[in-house]
Amino acid sequence: MSFLFKGTSNNLSTRLTKNIPRMLIFVTLITRGTATRILSISLRKTLSQLLMLTTLVVSQAGFSIEVRDDEGSLVQLDENAQRIISLAPSLTELLYAAGAGNKLVGVVEYSDYPIAAKALPIIGRYDMLDMEKILQLQPDLVVAWQSGNPRASVNRLRELGLTVYIAEPKQLDSIPSHIRRLATLAGTEELAAKVIEDFDTQLATLSENYRTKTPVRTFYQVWDKPLISAGGNELINDIIELCGGVNVFVDIELVAPKVSLEAVLTRNPEAIVASGMDIERPEWLDEWLKWKQLSAVSTNSLFFVPPELLQRHTPRALLGAALMCEQIDEARAKLRGN
Numbered sequence: 001m002s003f004l005f006k007g008t009s010n011n012l013s014t015r016l017t018k019n020i021p022r023m024l025i026f027v028t029l030i031t032r033g034t035a036t037r038i039l040s041i042s043l044r045k046t047l048s049q050l051l052m053l054t055t056l057v058v059s060q061a062g063f064s065i066e067v068r069d070d071e072g073s074l075v076q077l078d079e080n081a082q083r084i085i086s087l088a089p090s091l092t093e094l095l096y097a098a099g100a101g102n103k104l105v106g107v108v109e110y111s112d113y114p115i116a117a118k119a120l121p122i123i124g125r126y127d128m129l130d131m132e133k134i135l136q137l138q139p140d141l142v143v144a145w146q147s148g149n150p151r152a153s154v155n156r157l158r159e160l161g162l163t164v165y166i167a168e169p170k171q172l173d174s175i176p177s178h179i180r181r182l183a184t185l186a187g188t189e190e191l192a193a194k195v196i197e198d199f200d201t202q203l204a205t206l207s208e209n210y211r212t213k214t215p216v217r218t219f220y221q222v223w224d225k226p227l228i229s230a231g232g233n234e235l236i237n238d239i240i241e242l243c244g245g246v247n248v249f250v251d252i253e254l255v256a257p258k259v260s261l262e263a264v265l266t267r268n269p270e271a272i273v274a275s276g277m278d279i280e281r282p283e284w285l286d287e288w289l290k291w292k293q294l295s296a297v298s299t300n301s302l303f304f305v306p307p308e309l310l311q312r313h314t315p316r317a318l319l320g321a322a323l324m325c326e327q328i329d330e331a332r333a334k335l336r337g338n
Helices: 009-018 020-030 033-038 041-060 089-097 115-119 131-136 151-159 172-186 189-210 235-242 261-267 283-290 317-337
Strands: 065-068 074-077 084-086 104-106 141-145 164-167 216-221 245-247 271-274 302-304
Touching: 065 172, 084 089, 089 104, 089 115, 089 141, 089 172, 131 151, 141 151, 141 172, 151 164, 164 172, 172 189, 172 235, 172 317, 189 235, 189 317, 216 235, 216 261, 216 317, 235 245, 235 317, 271 283, 271 317, 283 302, 302 317
Parallel strands: 084 104, 084 141, 141 164, 216 245, 216 271, 271 302
Antiparallel strands: 065 074
16 A cells, blocks of 8 residues: 555645555455455554545545635636636736646737737737637636726626636735636646745845835826826835835825826926836826926936836736836935935
8 A cells, every 4th residue: 555655745635546446456355355354453444544535535526626806706617727718918917927828718909928928819808808709719717807897798708607707906915816816726836836936025125125215206107198197006006105105196096097287296296107008208208397396307307117017917017116116216316416
């Protein structure tokens, strides 16, 4: 019976399951004829316990995988997902980070990172899903965006019998939790473990280097017309605070509130960080130069971070965070110099 007990206890269930036929043959042989008469009581007891454990392992093999999504719903799978559809570019990135990229069979438009994602079938936009295409791809798991995908579409997917996991990463430190849960559903926990470890290490380093520095009033600008910023209940706010900044619109709970020019002038940011919608620095950022009474203008603290590094709730947000922290620190140094 030594073939059962080699290695650690973590994979005992696997070894038991694989060796059930050998165990049954062994038990049959030793319980026939004279062999039965020479078995000690302790050996019979051991065999009885072993058979009970075998039965337990076999019964547990059919248990479903269970994970709670961001709405608190219990998502259950009979086995690890093999055909996954992502309904947001950021969720596509998270699935790749979780080691499940090779299980993706469909994504929405603008799912462009990593490069491999560009080759996947498109099932519409995040706000206009192609239900027929989704069904044709026969997914065993659909990962939806809570605040981005139309609720009616998500409900319809469930009505059609698809398993839906709803995600809504809002805080920077919640990204590892999302990666971990997606990895559990996909059965890629080992691949995700290193990504999570690296993320936690980098986040801790940024926090140690910047969080407790002298606060800098920071205005994050998403767009110019209308003027859109980031509220207090959003990833961007987390990053500003991580960098030792203070979001001038932290009191607004909306994710992307429209704000007025007067409100920005009144709150007088000491640093302005823009993102826009492209990889290039938006021209409208320099329109602030006409408002010379702004502290950010007087110290030339107008900065740009590519939107894909800050507006997607993925591990790459740490790259955007590192860049923003350097920029806010530059503004901090200029303020000290004044």
